[in-house]
Amino acid sequence: MIQKLLIYIGGLLTIVWGIAHLFPTNNVIKGFGNISIDNVRIIKMEWINESLILIFIGLLAIAVRMVNEINCNVARTVYILIFIMLAAMSVLSLYTGFKIDFLPFKLCPLIFTISGLLILQGAFNYR
Secondary structure, X not given: OHHHHHHHHHHHHHHHHHHHHHOOHHHHHXXXXXXXXXXXXXXXXXXXXXXXXXXXXXXXXXXXXXXXOOXXXXXXXXXXXXXXXXXXXXXXXHHOHHHOOOHHHHHHHHHHHHHHHHHHHHHHOOO
8 A cells, every 4th residue: 555655646746846847937938038039949848848758757657556556567667767767857957957046946856856766665665
């Protein structure tokens, strides 16, 4: 039971953080000042892409848990890949966004790491 809960919490945390990324997109673009319309579109695309990726990762973790047994090798493989992706995003955020003096950017590596570890712990800590 606790394993299922850990995966659901990790997935939900990832989904919520992905949704939260959508709200400041226009303010982030405004922060760049007077930039070309192409650059506006690129920044908007990248912010929305990260949001969608996070939402997808969270939904994937939850969906796999809902339809598979925890000790299924395919499910475990998916959870490992989710952890690797969130860890990679965490490292990227540490070297980029973490250096920005804005709290939400500093939270990204922490949230990505916690989400990934919750999902991994839920996948492998069973009895």
